[in-house]
Amino acid sequence: MVRQLRLEEVTSALEASLSVSDLELIAQGGQKYVFGCNLEGAPAVAKVVLLPLGPDSVYVLERAQREVEVLAAIDSPRVVRVLSEVVELDFAEGIRAATWVEDRLDGQDMRDDLEKPWNYDRAARLIVQLGEALSAFHDLEVVHRDLSPANVRELSDGSFVLMDPGLARHLAKSALTGVFQPGTAVHRSPEHIPGGDVQPVSDIFALGILAYRALTGVLPIDPSGSEDDYYRRLRDYDSRPIEASCSDIPAPLRDVINRCLKRQPARRYLDGLELIEELEKHGEIFGPYFMDA
Amino acid sequence: MAVLIQDGRRSGHLKWTREAIQRRCADGAVISAFCTPRIPRPRQRDAGAVVEALGTAEVLFDPMTHARLLSGTNKLEDYDTWSLWGNSGVGLDTTARRLEHVERVFSRQSELGLPRLAPTLALASARSSDADHAVETARVARGLDRHCYQSLVGTVEFFASGTDLDAHVGRLAGLRASTWVLTLVPASSPNLIADLATSTVALTGWLRTIHSLSVRSRVIVQNADFLGLLASAAGADTVGSGWDRSMKVFDASSYQLATPAPRRPASYVTQRGLVAILRRSIADDIQRLDAARAQELRGGPMPSDDAHQRVHHLRVIRDLVSDIYRMRGQEESVSVLRAIYHNALDNYAWLDSQVPGLVSASERDAWVNYPLLTLEQYAKAEGIW
Numbered sequence: 005m006v007r008q009l010r011l012e013e014v015t016s017a018l019e020a021s022l023s024v025s026d027l028e029l030i031a032q033g034g035q036k037y038v039f040g041c042n043l044e045g046a047p048a049v050a051k052v053v054l055l056p057l058g059p060d061s062v063y064v065l066e067r068a069q070r071e072v073e074v075l076a077a078i079d080s081p082r083v084v085r086v087l088s089e090v091v092e093l094d095f096a097e098g099i100r101a102a103t104w105v106e107d108r109l110d111g112q113d114m115r116d117d118l119e120k121p122w123n124y125d126r127a128a129r130l131i132v133q134l135g136e137a138l139s140a141f142h143d144l145e146v147v148h149r150d151l152s153p154a155n156v157r158e159l160s161d162g163s164f165v166l167m168d169p170g171l172a173r174h175l176a177k178s179a180l181t182g183v184f185q186p187g188t189a190v191h192r193s194p195e196h197i198p199g200g201d202v203q204p205v206s207d208i209f210a211l212g213i214l215a216y217r218a219l220t221g222v223l224p225i226d227p228s229g230s231e232d233d234y235y236r237r238l239r240d241y242d243s244r245p246i247e248a249s250c251s252d253i254p255a256p257l258r259d260v261i262n263r264c265l266k267r268q269p270a271r272r273y274l275d276g277l278e279l280i281e282e283l284e285k286h287g288e289i290f291g292p293y294f295m296d297a
Numbered sequence: 298m299a300v301l302i303q304d305g306r307r308s309g310h311l312k313w314t315r316e317a318i319q320r321r322c323a324d325g326a327v328i329s330a331f332c333t334p335r336i337p338r339p340r341q342r343d344a345g346a347v348v349e350a351l352g353t354a355e356v357l358f359d360p361m362t363h364a365r366l367l368s369g370t371n372k373l374e375d376y377d378t379w380s381l382w383g384n385s386g387v388g389l390d391t392t393a394r395r396l397e398h399v400e401r402v403f404s405r406q407s408e409l410g411l412p413r414l415a416p417t418l419a420l421a422s423a424r425s426s427d428a429d430h431a432v433e434t435a436r437v438a439r440g441l442d443r444h445c446y447q448s449l450v451g452t453v454e455f456f457a458s459g460t461d462l463d464a465h466v467g468r469l470a471g472l473r474a475s476t477w478v479l480t481l482v483p484a485s486s487p488n489l490i491a492d493l494a495t496s497t498v499a500l501t502g503w504l505r506t507i508h509s510l511s512v513r514s515r516v517i518v519q520n521a522d523f524l525g526l527l528a529s530a531a532g533a534d535t536v537g538s539g540w541d542r543s544m545k546v547f548d549a550s551s552y553q554l555a556t557p558a559p560r561r562p563a564s565y566v567t568q569r570g571l572v573a574i575l576r577r578s579i580a581d582d583i584q585r586l587d588a589a590r591a592q593e594l595r596g597g598p599m600p601s602d603d604a605h606q607r608v609h610h611l612r613v614i615r616d617l618v619s620d621i622y623r624m625r626g627q628e629e630s631v632s633v634l635r636a637i638y639h640n641a642l643d644n645y646a647w648l649d650s651q652v653p654g655l656v657s658a659s660e661r662d663a664w665v666n667y668p669l670l671t672l673e674q675y676a677k678a679e680g681i682w
Contacts (some may be wrong), residue, residue, distance in 0.1 A: 204471065267463070
């Protein structure tokens with residue numbers, strides 16, 4: 005059995021390897037720690053992922069490296085900024101971890117704010133700004149693959165930032181399909197069904213789910229029953245139109261959400277860039293929320 | 298909106314093609330690697346001469362890789378003049394083969410001054426290694442020329458595969474090709490056109506695919522003929538047609554040496570008002586019955602011979618495609634085609650009242666009832682019925 009790491013062991017290793025200070029534990033779950041810290045006088049977070057023993061450690065380390073590589077390549081205020089490379093930490097008794105530093109974002113992630121339906125302006129802001137974030141990913145031919153409430157943060161200035169592309173995939177550097185499909189349950193696209201091919205258009209579907217859920221408090225595809233049942237609904241049925249729950253929704257917002265949620269991928273916006281092109285046509289609804297507005 | 302004449306092997310093919318284009322019954326032609334050689338052969342014009350002869354008309358060179366890779370294809374005397382494969386061999390199943398082949402195809406097209414049309418495989422399943430190889434081939438093509446035309450070829454099983462088909466089309470749409478060239482491969486049958494017309498599930502999937510791709514791209518449907526009317530209603534702007542069966546429908550046997558002894562083709566007359574091509578003896582019977590009504594049904598004077606029938610047929614197809622496609626929205630296009638089919642059913646009913654059994658119920662079904670059912674299924678699913 006692997007022994008439990010003491011917090012002080014982790015913080016001293018971080019201080020030594022990443023030159024961070026003032027470490028405080030913000031979150032801990034599974035094999036991951038998130039620390040608030042100070043990097044060269046600026047607030048930051050240090051993320052630590054414990055590597056499992058055995059061959060899976062290679063996969064976990066690669067995933068951490070991919071997350072950092074993706075973030076380092078993206079220069080967008082809509083995507084969290086990475087401030088270091090991945091560093092491997094070696095603890096006593098063979099325990100290993102991967103760590104890196106990101107910008108510390110204020111505000112809260114969407115998980116804490118889905119109880120009450122959002123107003124239309126806020127949902128429009130979400131779509132524009134995550135659309136801009138996805139454009140930055142897709143422009144590099146990278147798919148986020150896990151656009152879910154935990155990975156979207158609303159800052160205190162009202163802007164949205166996309167985080168945690170730990171499951172992101174570079175289209176040109178990876179195999180076409182696989183049995184394992186990543187993503188957060190109920191926030192997956194039809195292409196996430198095992199055997200499918202997750203593409204930029206799949207991130208668009210996930211954005212549609214987020215917007216739909218924010219406005220209605222429910223999911224566009226009924227998640228009840230077994231995973232197989234859910235997959236069948238995801239694959240075979242169109243989502244309920246947003247206007248069925250929001251009768252007074254402005255037409256451009258309605259049309260954008262419904263198109264994001266089209267079951268057939270070719271009927272959606274193919275990627276963030278195409279989505280943004282569409283949003284730009286409807287300045288009266290989406291115009292105020294663009295980066296250059 | 299256009300009609301392209303598919304390639305053929307008959308000795309007058311180029312002359313007839315030129316005449317049809319000059320008479321504005323067609324807008325261009327497709328050169329097939331199986332029908333036109335790269336270098337002149339006895340009694341055959343080479344592709345360069347064909348392109349020159351067709352002047353400013355739209356011309357595509359289709360490498361027909363999907364036909365070359367079908368099991369049973371062995372009629373290669375013209376095909377082999379194109380030297381479309383590299384050292385790594387024939388197939389699209391490895392990176393090296395894909396790259397070598399696409400480079401050679403593009404090179405031949407550039408030599409002819411024609412648009413670059415990417416090769417592909419004929420897919421029987423949207424979830425298969427072949428489907429992955431087709432996507433990879435398309436990506437290689439896009440990597441070499443992001444403005445190239447792309448191909449999608451599938452069997453009736455492929456186009457009937459529902460959500461798997463839609464997922465595959467989603468992968469293809471991401472390539473953002475300016476033009477998609479689609480070919481529907483019917484199941485092997487002695488009566489390809491009629492049997493294909495009854496494949497309503499596959500045809501509905503084919504229309505759904507055309508609809509999806511036409512949102513961002515121009516869509517050309519090859520070897521479609523009267524089924525091209527459905528394609529036009531779903532968003533295709535160009536339909537492939539011609540005078541022989543292998544031009545009107547994709548015919549795998551036309552790429553095989555072991556074909557029956559040549560037979561004299563029967564004589565047919567296209568009937569615009571019946572959306573059908575019927576035997577000349579039936580056309581004669583209708584003419585005797587009511588000459589004025591017969592002319593109305595044909596959509597023109599009785600073609601005096603096969604040469605006139607070729608022109609008449611292409612003109613009917615082009616006019617109908619034009620009537621359907623020029624509508625601004627797909628709902629209107631569907632409505633126009635629906636009216637064409639309903640009018641045809643009225644005409645069949647009139648014929649049947651005059652001479653019961655002159656046109657068989659199975660022919661009426663193949664030409665109108667099944668296509669109308671396909672249109673209805675497609676349009677209802679799209680919410681435009």
